[in-house]
Amino acid sequence: MKKFRKFSRISFLLLLTAFILVPFYAGAKGQFEKKITILTTADLQSQVTEYQTKIKINGEKVKKTVGGIPRIAYFTKKLKEERGSVIFLTSGDDFIGPYFRAFHGIPETLFWDQIADAWTPGNHEFDLGPSVLGQALSYATIPVLGANLDVSSEPALRGKIIPFTVKELYGVKVGIFGLITPSLPIITNLGNNVKVETNLKSVAEQMVRTLKARNVDLIVALTHIGLNADRLLASEVNGIDVIVGGHSHVLMKKAEEVTNPDGRKTIIVQDGARAAYIGELQLEIGDKGVSSYKWTLHLLDETVAKDPVSEKMVALSISMLPPPKPVGKSLLDLDAKKGAVRYRETAIGNLFTDAAKEKFNLDIALANGGGIRGDKIYPSGMITTKTLQEMHPFGNTIVIVKLTGVQVKEVLERGAAALVAPNDIRDKDALPPSGAFLQVSGVKFTIDLTKQPQILNSESKPTRIAVHGDRVRNIYVNGNPIDMNKVYTLGIGNFNAAGGDGYIMIKNLPSNLKYDTAITIPEILEEYIRNHTPVTPKVEGRITIIGR
Numbered sequence: 001m002k003k004f005r006k007f008s009r010i011s012f013l014l015l016l017t018a019f020i021l022v023p024f025y026a027g028a029k030g031q032f033e034k035k036i037t038i039l040t041t042a043d044l045q046s047q048v049t050e051y052q053t054k055i056k057i058n059g060e061k062v063k064k065t066v067g068g069i070p071r072i073a074y075f076t077k078k079l080k081e082e083r084g085s086v087i088f089l090t091s092g093d094d095f096i097g098p099y100f101r102a103f104h105g106i107p108e109t110l111f112w113d114q115i116a117d118a119w120t121p122g123n124h125e126f127d128l129g130p131s132v133l134g135q136a137l138s139y140a141t142i143p144v145l146g147a148n149l150d151v152s153s154e155p156a157l158r159g160k161i162i163p164f165t166v167k168e169l170y171g172v173k174v175g176i177f178g179l180i181t182p183s184l185p186i187i188t189n190l191g192n193n194v195k196v197e198t199n200l201k202s203v204a205e206q207m208v209r210t211l212k213a214r215n216v217d218l219i220v221a222l223t224h225i226g227l228n229a230d231r232l233l234a235s236e237v238n239g240i241d242v243i244v245g246g247h248s249h250v251l252m253k254k255a256e257e258v259t260n261p262d263g264r265k266t267i268i269v270q271d272g273a274r275a276a277y278i279g280e281l282q283l284e285i286g287d288k289g290v291s292s293y294k295w296t297l298h299l300l301d302e303t304v305a306k307d308p309v310s311e312k313m314v315a316l317s318i319s320m321l322p323p324p325k326p327v328g329k330s331l332l333d334l335d336a337k338k339g340a341v342r343y344r345e346t347a348i349g350n351l352f353t354d355a356a357k358e359k360f361n362l363d364i365a366l367a368n369g370g371g372i373r374g375d376k377i378y379p380s381g382m383i384t385t386k387t388l389q390e391m392h393p394f395g396n397t398i399v400i401v402k403l404t405g406v407q408v409k410e411v412l413e414r415g416a417a418a419l420v421a422p423n424d425i426r427d428k429d430a431l432p433p434s435g436a437f438l439q440v441s442g443v444k445f446t447i448d449l450t451k452q453p454q455i456l457n458s459e460s461k462p463t464r465i466a467v468h469g470d471r472v473r474n475i476y477v478n479g480n481p482i483d484m485n486k487v488y489t490l491g492i493g494n495f496n497a498a499g500g501d502g503y504i505m506i507k508n509l510p511s512n513l514k515y516d517t518a519i520t521i522p523e524i525l526e527e528y529i530r531n532h533t534p535v536t537p538k539v540e541g542r543i544t545i546i547g548r
Helices: 002-021 069-083 097-103 106-115 130-137 200-213 227-236 308-319 347-360 385-391 405-417 521-532
Strands: 035-041 051-057 060-066 086-090 164-169 172-180 218-224 242-244 256-259 265-269 277-286 289-299 326-330 364-368 381-384 397-404 438-441 443-448 465-467 472-477 487-493 514-520 543-546
Touching: 035 069, 035 172, 035 242, 069 086, 069 106, 069 277, 069 308, 086 164, 086 172, 097 385, 106 130, 106 308, 164 200, 172 200, 200 218, 200 227, 218 227, 227 242, 227 256, 227 265, 242 277, 265 277, 265 289, 326 385, 326 521, 347 364, 347 397, 347 438, 347 487, 347 521, 364 405, 381 385, 385 521, 397 405, 397 521, 405 438, 405 443, 405 472, 405 487, 438 443, 514 521
Parallel strands: 035 086, 172 218, 218 242, 242 265, 364 487, 443 543
Antiparallel strands: 035 277, 051 060, 164 172, 256 265, 277 289, 326 381, 364 438, 397 487, 397 514, 443 472
């Protein structure tokens, strides 16, 4: 491991030199006064290579090879050479998974530093902690934005994330500020020193005042807060001309216009995830802001050439990763789509939890839906180590805890609270992240969405349960009715055990009642599948949901 890290660091320093010596663009041949193009990408998720997916074309799904850093580089380089008045913005969640764990975000940072004009990090940039992110950002000279973050008390990040930047191109001054999801403290590894301001309206209003004082022609919010939060922000705050968003992975075929309190409009755009597409927003700027615009999604498929410099960089980094190994077979498809694992019992969730339950001889095993990734249906067939890393790219370990039946119900209530009922009266700020929903093994129960959900004293900085909740009914543990006084052995990921997704009731346990096994979820899955291949996980009625 030490040799690998040393070699990778030296290699990327050499690559950095190569990038500095080879310019990405030489500038446009002409100047376009009061016209500007914004190129957008979001949620790259360390997808530095091309990949295959199905794209709907003329009503039919067609298999395409798309994405990858070399195609992004070529497209952007070409457009900047042609027009010059081009700004490239990325909305974060550009690090994740085994590639991130191997190289700590350095290659992605090197790439953005040569081609992007501003970058707002997302929650996944913090997955390995502020120190790792700070190390990656030490390679960045472009502005990294987060107006609602205070990193002044975090040595690794101090001075590396700033509220805003101003970019001037051919007579157009563009003010850009960044906003990151207020849920940051409970959905990632933020540490104790980074502070998040949850009042996005107040922060945005201050940024608009600051940028207007600098006489900018255009104000852009570069956000990682999700489309619904973008819409709300635009409806509450005057003066934002454009919101370039991320976090919700929405592929917006048409730009949206949202009316501000003063009657003017904010344009909202988002281009999906993993760089299957790159977004292009062409703007004409008049005396009163944007006078006209055009939003285009460009499919980065086989028809788009690859930049040779970045292609060499990607090839080198991939060659340094261990090759995937076959693990075993699944006879059934495994649905890892967000719309499944975060909202109902799934076969893949049962696979995750059954593996942990067997490995550690637990009474109950739990897996948060947000920890099951891939966002696709894995077809039956061979499962490799690469597949497992895609399914769980975080490297979380299993923590074993001792809980009474009463405490087990509290944990299950937290997962049930993540479901939004019809006519749910909870304020948006009181809703848990959808990823808090639990997949389970060893326990069977009913969730009644017509009943009171559990509510914490705060979603952004929770410390206790404010309302205990009564959604979870008819709980059985390994076939027997739950005994509220009995102590059960329960396994859950270390992210949740540390309070992630609001599982504060586990975080608050005394240290003598919890033990981190230090064994990662992919390792546990690999052992289980090897021992049981072919596996046949299926939905078994462990979770019944009524009231939808």
